[in-house]
Amino acid sequence: MPLEISKKDNKFYLKGKINSETVPYFISFFDKIRSKQIIININNIKEIDKLGLLTIYNFLDKSHINNMLFSVEGYGCKEIYDYFQEMKIA
Structure with a gap:
């Protein structure tokens, strides 16, 4: 299933x-946005692989450096943030 993004x-x-197949689209889509605030809702995401998690993490990290807000909301976001905290500790 491809990645669909609506606003x-x-x-x-x-x-x-x-995942590895849709990450290039994810990156190109959100790299073009010049807003100081990006909120993504993942309620309808069926799968996030390791590359997908790393991509979201990179956007979060880059947003802090650039004084932007990149936020994830929806079912599963707590697990994603917990995973990112584990990455920082390791």
Whole structure:
């Protein structure tokens, strides 16, 4: 299933998978956005592989450096943030 991205009320709703096949699209889509705030909703994401997690982590990290907000919301976001905390500790 490809990755679909739609926007509503200043949030981006993702549907499908964030994996090695869809990461290039994810990166090119969000690299073009010049907003100081990007919120992605992952309620309709069926799979995120390791490369997908690393890509989200890189966007979060880059947003802190550039004084931006890149936020993940929806089912599974707590597990993602917990995983990122483990990465920082290791």
